[in-house]
Amino acid sequence: MKILATNWRCIKNPEMGGAEVHFHEIFRLIVKMGHEVTLVVHSFPNAKKEEIIDGIKIYRIGSKYTFKWAFGIFYKMKLAKNNYDLIVDDISKIPMDIPRYIKKPIVGILHHIHGHTLYKEIPAYMAYYIERCEKAIPKYYSKTPIFTVSPSTQDELVQLGQPKEKTDLLYNAINQRLFENTKVEKSKTPLLVYVGRIKKYKQIELVINALPELKKKYPQIELQIGGSGDYLNELKKHANKMGVSNCVKFLGFLTETEKAELLGRAWLFVTMAMKEGWGITVIEANAMSTPVIGSNVPGLRDSINNGETGYLVEVGNENELVNKISELIDDKTKLNEFSTNAKKWSLNFSWQNSAEHFIKKVKEWYPNIQ
Secondary structure, three states: OEEEEEOOOOOOOOOOOOHHHHHHHHHHHHHOOOOOEEEEEOOOOOOOEEEEEEOOEEEEEOOOOOHHHHHHHHHHHHOOOOOOOEEEEEEEOOOHHHHHHHOOEEEEEEOOOOOHHHHHHOHHHHHHHHHHHHOOOOHOOOOOOEEEEEHHHHHHHHHOOOOOHEEEEEEOHHHHHHHHHHOOOOOOOOEEEEOOOOOHHHHHHHHHHHHHHHHHHHHOOEEEOOOOOOHHHHHHHHHOOOOHHHHEEEEEEOOHHHHHHHHHOOOOOEEEEOOOOHHHHHHHHHHHOOEEEEEOOHHHHHHHHOOOOOOOOOOOOOHHHHHHHHHHHOEEEHHHHHHHHHHHHHHOOOHHHHHHHHHHHHHHOOOOOO
């Protein structure tokens, strides 16, 4: 199968996140199955215009502000002559509306409907534009099958008007071998961890807000934050303002091994995001036998089994967050039970399974593709 895919970013983009990991991990395996994959993304400073990574041919064009329009021009001038069997529209930012002008078999991949969370991150006029684009997805994609990465996103897509039969699940997964080979002991004192992009909508400040009360009970408690992003300096200021900078460590970028080791030492992984597509780091924490406490929002309510692998708390409810953290720190039997459950749950998610499911489902939707 000859596949042309589009995503806003590639795995090397400094702003890459879960959507880019999802694409790269699945499609590098699809290449190994014998298929040909070409990916078009927007460029970034000092990036090569063309590159092959893990067998995926990558073209970088335009910028993050012009990519939607640049792709249409680039396709007509350079790619339309190629006889692609399948077009993959990875709808991870602004919908590309590819079915409007490419009349070939197309499938979409949708990570989450951003909706109101956009207004936390970008100017209101931009948020309004993107929100309108998302609401128009069923208008341009109603005949296009779309994979979503979680049941919550699938439900939201159907509520927007996408036919249910034109949707399916393509779960995020983890590098099982990495976590199996990482052997570390749990911290001797309570350790809370967050790993991921440092963005405003992640609401990491809510975890910091819980620390003054937690320190009264557990003087040695610590929060370690791994990752980078445009909200990092604000978080550092917030930790100082709350008087807890002595028990909050900002670790910056972590290698995959460093991330696994940190997750393995943690007692709990805590994420209070306003919304997620799924939450890859939730399953990565689980793979290191670390339960997760997260906000009860789309995506996280799919990746966290409430009362089994962790707890879901009401969005913004800091008292409930403190209580759930305290409950698991105090009850070692329950903490160990959740840890065991988390490890078992993580074993359900492998990139190989997702890659094989993608090919199988595409052939069901488009029987003429070989």
